[in-house]
Amino acid sequence: MKLHITPQYDTDVLIAGGGPAGASCAYHLAAQGIRVTILDYQLFPRDKVCGDFVGPVAIRELEGMGIHRQEKFRKTNVITQAALYLDGRPMITKNIPLVSGIPDHGRVIPRMELDHWILGAALQKGAKLVPGRLLDYQVFSNGVLAQHKKGALFAKMIVGADGSSSTVARLLTGSKPASEDRILAVRAYYKNVKCIADQAELYFTSQSFPGYYWFFPTGPDTANVGVGMVQENFPQQDVNLKQLLLELIEKDPALKAKIGNGEMEDKVAGWPLATYNPAHPKIADRLVLVGDAAGLINALNGEGIQYATLSGRWAAEAITECFRRQQFSEAALAPYKKKIVEELGFDMSLSNTLIQFIRNRNLNPLWLKLLDIIVQKARQDDAYADVAGGILAGLKPANEAMSASFIGKSILQGAQTLATDAFREASKGPANLTRLAWGGMLFGVQTAGDVMQHPGNYVSWGKGILSNSFQLAGHVLKGINNHG
Ligand SMILES: Cc1cc2nc3c(=O)[nH]c(=O)nc-3n(C[C@H](O)[C@H](O)[C@H](O)COP(=O)(O)OP(=O)(O)OC[C@H]3O[C@@H](n4cnc5c(N)ncnc54)[C@H](O)[C@@H]3O)c2cc1C
Structure with missing residues (x-):
């Protein structure tokens, strides 16, 4: 007699990481009635080092999840124009270009709030949140067993949304992102500064190249100020970015004028970014990578929130189809990879080449x-x-x-x-x-x-x-x- 044991699943989809990528994916899966569990080792609301610029495409994705209806969201700082400075000289100021179907503005939203709102929207749709750090996972023919610090969870699929130092991606590829695929960046919050509230500012000088620094107003007199640079440059120059940011504020006349007598809140904080590498896998049997874990960062401007929310939704669409067909192989997930390559592949490759x-x-x-x-x-x-x-x-x-x-x-x-x-x-x-x-x-x-x-x-x-x-x-x- 054959004994059939039905596996007991703790959840349909386990998502490691509750940032914009994981929470967007959870929102769209839960909206389709799929049982989702998000595993994150940090307690929300939590901060994430970022420039906090939420571009128009990301705004559209947030609107798709109903986040724009929240009073607090509507009070966040709207950006309608961008200014570019070269060697301390103002070069050009332009409105954010109009593209049909995409809002004509961005916003600067501290991640402490933004990520909490996206996660909140996912939980409201029915996703569950479990505190814990993913340590390991094994893929079996009938599911994925994920080990975290406090126990284990058995799911039909796993989504790696655990950021630029992703454990899921590292276990899949067997290595950390290469230094050529890394950008390093730091930021600090300033208060009592002189902002043009609806203007995001980018600065270039030979001292910050290959990289740039920014001044993104979070309100009428507060701003997120930071600098980012590719890790591998040569003749190799090991730059202390925290020190560089303070030096640029002192030396760049335009930025110095903006900061005026403003004071830094808290301290300068840094975080690495992992840029797009087409050779790295984005899918495997019962597994998908999204957001920074998939290297979806535009190397040219360091933007990642729009790609995190987009890839979260695209992954949810492909996974929903897998549940409809009850097929979870790499081949069944191929439409997600195809979408990434078709929609983002060219832009990411062009940025990488530049x-x-x-x-x-x-x-x-x-x-x-x-x-x-x-x-x-x-x-x-x-x-x-x-x-x-x-x-x-x-x-x-x-x-x-x-x-x-x-x-x-x-x-x-x-x-x-x-x-x-x-x-x-x-x-x-x-x-x-x-x-x-x-x-x-x-x-x-x-x-x-x-x-x-x-x-x-x-x-x-x-x-x-x-x-x-x-x-x-x-x-x-x-x-x-x-x-x-
Ligand atoms: C200094 C800096 C400035 C930036 N500025 C901008 C900007 O202005 N605009 C923009 O669009 N992008 C910017 N980016 C990029 C942007 O921050 C990322 O692209 C974005 O956060 C990606 O979202 P994510 O959900 O993929 O990852 P994250 O936001 O990093 O979320 C990952 C989540 O996974 C959790 N996690 C990690 N490991 C585990 C584990 N093992 N188990 C469980 N949970 C885990 C973490 O706690 C975290 O909550 C910037 C990045 C940096 C570093």
Whole structure:
């Protein structure tokens, strides 16, 4: 006689991590009547080190979960425009570009509140919260057994939403994120500062490159101020970001003026980000990774909340279909991976490729000049500004930057700016022209010297550029085939 033992499930889906990705996923699953348990070792409301900028796409996702109806949410600081500063000079201020179906504004919402509200919405829909740290899990043919500090839970599926140092992802891939896929960032809250309340500000200088610093108002006289930088740059410069932030506040005249006599609340706090790596798995049998755990960070601007909430919803849609068909294999979860690649793959690969170039600090003067050129064009041409600003804000598909018109305008502006620079220098006398040529030569000699001293760095830099360019080319070709 065959004995059939029906496994006892503690829950249908176990979600490790109750941040924006895990809580969004839980909300959408619970809305479909699927039993969900969120496991998080922190007690909510809890803080998460962040710039707190919630972009328009994330606002739309929050609206989809009804969070915008809360009085407290409506009181949070609305951002309608962004300003860019280069070497302490204001370069451009523009409204957040209009994209159909997406709100025309962002908000700055401290994570202490935002994450609590999303989690609250998920719990209201019926999700359960269990306090505890996920330590390990095993996938069986009929379910997943997850061990946490205080016991074990048996579920039909597991979702890894446990952030940029995800345990679920580490156990799946067998390793932590590589340092090339890391951005390090710090932030501090300031009070009694001089804000333009509806304006988010981004700052670039050679000291902060390859990275940028920000001033995001949380209200009329309070702000989140921070700096982020790719971990691997070369010639390798080990930067103490906490110290750098304080130095930038002292040295950058524009930022210094904003801070005025303001005081720091609490202290400077840091956290690593893990950027998109297409080679890393996003799904496996009975398993899905979402948000930072899946590396869904735009390397160019460090934005992750929109991708966390989007991936949470997409994962819930794919998992709901798995429950309908009672199939939980990697193949059954493939629609989720396809969605990530189709919707985000190109933009993430483009950002990775640009960052790969920017890592080389010897080229800093060139990147800052390029930024200057783009800004100058954006000042005169609204359509161009919408594309450039939209890509930076993660609102517009990055392939718009590949359009012939955008590239043509950039090249023309570049030629004009460089010619004007050369003309201005030449008009000061022949010695200046020599200095211009000499500067270019010095730059070449410096780079060549560095290549000879650290050949390994340049080999891995070149490899990074090649592999990211191939990824990018793959997306471009796919796009051409789909449209042709
Ligand atoms: C300094 C800084 C500035 C940033 N600024 C911005 C910004 O302005 N705008 C923006 O869009 N993005 C920003 N980001 C990125 C953004 O913070 C992340 O993309 C976002 O938090 C991702 O959400 P998540 O739910 O995937 O992960 P998280 O928000 O990190 O949530 C993960 C959750 O998992 C829990 N957890 C972790 N390990 C375990 C475990 N083993 N068991 C159980 N629970 C676990 C944690 O307690 C946490 O609650 C910034 C990041 C940094 C570091």
